[in-house]
Amino acid sequence: MRLYVPVSFIASAICILLIFILIQGLSNTKIISPIPISFFDASNEENFISNLEKILQEKKIAYSAVSKLQHTTYRIKLADGSEVFISSQKDINKEMSSLQFILKRLTMEGKEFTKLDLRFDKPVIIFK
Numbered sequence: 001m002r003l004y005v006p007v008s009f010i011a012s013a014i015c016i017l018l019i020f021i022l023i024q025g026l027s028n029t030k031i032i033s034p035i036p037i038s039f040f041d042a043s044n045e046e047n048f049i050s051n052l053e054k055i056l057q058e059k060k061i062a063y064s065a066v067s068k069l070q071h072t073t074y075r076i077k078l079a080d081g082s083e084v085f086i087s088s089q090k091d092i093n094k095e096m097s098s099l100q101f102i103l104k105r106l107t108m109e110g111k112e113f114t115k116l117d118l119r120f121d122k123p124v125i126i127f128k
Contacts, residue, residue, distance in 0.1 A: 048088055049074070055096045061103065073119065082112070087119040098123065 049066050052074065056063050062079035069075050069085070076084040076099075086095050095118050102123060106113065117124040 048092075052076070052086075052092060052096075055092060059096055059100045061096070061100060080112075081114075083115050085115070085117045085119055090119075 045068060049068070052066055053063075056066075056076070063076050064079055065075075065077040067075050067077075072088045074086050074088060076086065078084060084099060086092070086099075098118060099116070102116065102125075106125075112128045113125050114128055115124075115126040
């Protein structure tokens with residue numbers, strides 16, 4: 001009987017220690033919301049559009065207009081009338097490099113598109 005008391009005491013101590021470690025691990029957990037939160041206000045929106053236009057000019061991509069459609073979605077109307085949709089949640093420089101690459105590739109292949117959506121992991125292209 002005397003042997004069971006120390007074993008149960010040690011088992012209890014181990015359980016308490018494990019619970020403490022579990023609680024400490026959960027307190028460091030970060031919660032990630034599935035709903036994107038936009039921190040843009042009107043001035044940041046104007047800055048985003050002007051920065052986007054500057055990058056388009058630097059990359060020599062002919063466009064006629066840039067406008068905001070929804071919460072984080074922007075539309076670039078290209079000079080030929082086609083539309084490109086981008087998200088402000090992604091790296092704009094990488095997106096414009098992708099756009100430049102896609103435009104060059106489609107030009108070499110002789111293909112024209114009406115809409116190009118870069119908001120997803122892979123571009124979605126709707127051809128004419």
